[in-house]
Amino acid sequence: MKRSRLFLCIAFLLLAVTGKESVYAVHADDSVATACRVFVVTIDSEIHAKSARTLEKALKEAENLGTDVFLMRLNTFGGALDAAEKMRTALLEAPFVTVSFIDHQAASAGALISIACDSIIMAPGSTIGSATVVGPTGDPMPEKYQSYMRSLMRSTAEETGRDPVMAEQMVEGEKVLNMTTREAIANGFAQGQASSTDEALVVLGHEHCEITEYKETALDKVIGFLLLPLVQALLLMGMIGGVYLELKTPGIGLPLAVALLCAVGYFAPLFLEGLARYWEVALIVVGVVLLAVEIFVTPGFGVLGISGLVAVAAGLVLVMVDNWIFEFKGPFPWYGLLSPVAVVSASGLISITGILVSIHYLFPTRLFNRIALRTDLTTETGFVGVPQWKDIKPGMRGVAFTDLRPAGKVTIDGRWIEARATVGYISKGTPVTVVRVEGGVLFVEESDSISSSSR
Secondary structure: HHHHHHHHHHHHHHHHHHHHHHHHHHHHHHHHHHOOOEEEEEEEOOEEHHHHHHHHHHHHHHHHOOEEEEEEEEOOOOOOOOHHHHHHHHHHHOOEEEEEEEEEEEEOOHHHHOOOHHHHEEEEEEEEOOOOOOOOOOEEEEEEEHHHHHHHHHHHHHHHOOOHHHHHHHHOOOOOOOEEEEHHOOOOOOEEEOOOOOHHHHHHOOOOOEEOOOOOOOHHHHHHHHHEEEEEEHHHHHHHHHHHHHHOOOOOOHHHHHHHHHHHHHHHHHHHHHOOOHHHHHHHHHHHHHHHHHHOOOOOOOOOOHHHHHHHHHHHHHHHHOOHHHHHHOOOOOOOHHHHHHHHHHHHHHHHHHHHHHHHHHHOOOHHHHOOOOOOHHHHHOOOOOOOOOOOOOOEEEEEOEEEEEEEEEEEEEEEEEEEEOOOOOOOOOOOEEEEOOEEEEEEEHHHHHHHOOO
């Protein structure tokens, strides 16, 4: 009996121990399956404000998912320094392991972004380096920009455990450093070679991880399309051209509708991406109000008109500029303003020129005639503009073409001319005689009255 109880106790203890071990094994497997989470984002275009915001959104989404490894597949020839510095800072401050998988190119700003990552994996035939700061024309910027870029490269390399001297040599010197995949691995800048993101994870020892890839939404794609420089230029042309046509043809019509539609397409993505601020839009509104006051209230073109044009132009430029550049710690990136200024200037000039040309040559259709005035107002069709009285002398005779009550039209030498009766009314078809020309007005009387008074 004692033996049976002893066996039962031993069996119970063994069952408890094995059961506990099996429970721990399940939890351990679960922890392995859930602890290793990889988030992948692809940046394969020029580095600019949109790239910085894409990376920022991806980092936030990765953090919300509890990501352990953040892998950025990068293929770029470089871009804006302010956007690259923003991306560099975001990667250095990321709360998880960051990896740059260089898929062929990480030049200029791309090199800075890659060095900011904890690990670098490069595809065969890839390169990293050539981080000289250049202007819009492709020429190297002054030394103060190069010096700041060298300090960025050096401090970033020190932060991620890479050779700061070699990182600094990528900026400028007698021979700008640019490394291939093998050279980067040999010098400790890259941790391995891979042909795909999956191979890159294997090289880093994360082959059994749950992978989540950042995908742009339909809204992101629309915003990205509307933020393209060419599309922004076209929208600007539509706004400026629509407002110009509406001012030339008073009333709410198609030009104003086109201008409003282009304004929505232009400003909406800038607001959603955080580029535009309310005070910038308010500046544009103030400029439009000043122009309207100048046109409709105070004749001529003076201080209000010039101030309005400056305010509108400044507002359109500022909404295209990432406000982060005003917090930029290095030399102020004036080149970041050159592109918006060029886009606004060129768009305004092209739109107004294009409108003036297209009205006369590109739209000779009946449909366009309904929304724009194309009729020639000539004397042959009964219209009279500014009168020319050089050949009209007192004493010349004609016939009242319309009733003069007291103003109307008369026919003199086969021409329709506006005239005014000196006394009373003159019926249509009555012979008239020119009495005088005064202040640009032709005064006539009935020929009978002239004849009787002369007798």
